[in-house]
Amino acid sequence: MKNTFSFALALSLALAALASASLAKTVVHLNDAQGKSVGTVTLSEQKSGGVEMDVNLQDLPPGDHAIHFHQNAKCEAPDFKSAGPHFNPDGKKHGLENPEGHHAGDHANFTVGANGKAKLKTESKDVNLGADSHSLFSNGGTAIVIHAKADDQKTDPAGNAGDRIACGAITK
Numbered sequence: 001m002k003n004t005f006s007f008a009l010a011l012s013l014a015l016a017a018l019a020s021a022s023l024a025k026t027v028v029h030l031n032d033a034q035g036k037s038v039g040t041v042t043l044s045e046q047k048s049g050g051v052e053m054d055v056n057l058q059d060l061p062p063g064d065h066a067i068h069f070h071q072n073a074k075c076e077a078p079d080f081k082s083a084g085p086h087f088n089p090d091g092k093k094h095g096l097e098n099p100e101g102h103h104a105g106d107h108a109n110f111t112v113g114a115n116g117k118a119k120l121k122t123e124s125k126d127v128n129l130g131a132d133s134h135s136l137f138s139n140g141g142t143a144i145v146i147h148a149k150a151d152d153q154k155t156d157p158a159g160n161a162g163d164r165i166a167c168g169a170i171t172k
């Protein structure tokens with residue numbers, strides 16, 4: 001009887017732990033160079049590994065833009081250089097098409113519509129919200145940076161993507 005109870009308790013604790021692990025989620029608030037909010041990217045850890053990115057941005061220049069995870073959770077306007085280089089726990093080179101790549105922080109370009117808005121769901125398989133070296137919370141956190149131009153996906157170290165026009169810190 002006592003054993004059955006302990007087993008049931010252990011099972012429910014394990015299930016509760018599993019449920020909370022699968023719900024790891026964080027909302028990243030992005031600001032532009034003038035310090036104005038341009039919306040959010042909500043990150044959700046996926047059971048299959050990787051992180052889903054629910055992008056909800058506004059007041060950005062229309063067209064294709066690079067989006068990356070950068071190394072530091074520091075977004076100091078106006079140039080956002082404080083965010084550092086691309087998140088790169090494996091010491092690789094830049095670009096999804098680079099044979100020596102790619103940084104874990106690299107990502108496909110996204111498009112801002114004529115109305116200045118971007119609403120999409122995308123995913124990065126190279127990062128997580130856990131505790132290992134690929135966690136976006138590593139070393140005090142990382143940042144999402146949006147650039148003025150598209151990423152060419154091969155030029156090291158940053159894909160010729162131009163100025164950093166928006167930034168949001170990723171911290172616990």
Ligand SMILES: [Cu+2]
Pocket residue numbers: 066067068069070145146147158
């Ligand atoms: Cu970048």
Ligand SMILES: [Zn+2]
Pocket residue numbers: 068086093094095103105106157158
């Ligand atoms: Zn890169």
